[in-house]
Amino acid sequence: MCVGCRGRADRTQLVRVTARCGDTGPVVEIDHRKTQPGRGAWLHPSADCVSAAVRRRAFGSALRVDGLAVDPVGLIASLNSAGDGGQSEEQVAQDMSTP
Numbered sequence: 604m605c606v607g608c609r610g611r612a613d614r615t616q617l618v619r620v621t622a623r624c625g626d627t628g629p630v631v632e633i634d635h636r637k638t639q640p641g642r643g644a645w646l647h648p649s650a651d652c653v654s655a656a657v658r659r660r661a662f663g664s665a666l667r668v669d670g671l672a673v674d675p676v677g678l679i680a681s682l683n684s685a686g687d688g689g690q691s692e693e694q695v696a697q698d699m700s701t702p
């Protein structure tokens with residue numbers, strides 16, 4: 604389920620986000636490879652869903668992290684970079700092995 608619009612979607616259509624310890628506290632980070640350990644939240648790769656999740660403070664509750672900082676502009680930029688040639692070679696190899 605997307606934490607932004609709360610719509611159901613297949614995980615292949617969503618991006619995973621995790622909490623990471625930043626310099627000033629926990630921050631939301633996009634897990635492009637979907638392999639980071641720990642609790643993750645799923646989100647449509649769209650600016651609308653990011654801002655909806657930020658408004659509803661959905662990241663903090665989904666990831667069970669207090670005082671989680673979210674940088675919507677940075678997140679959206681990161682989303683866009685992932686869908687635009689940002690795929691890792693591992694991801695491509697995985698796609699090829701899955702019919």
Ligand SMILES: [Zn+2]
Pocket residue numbers: 605606607608609610646647652
């Ligand atoms: Zn959504």
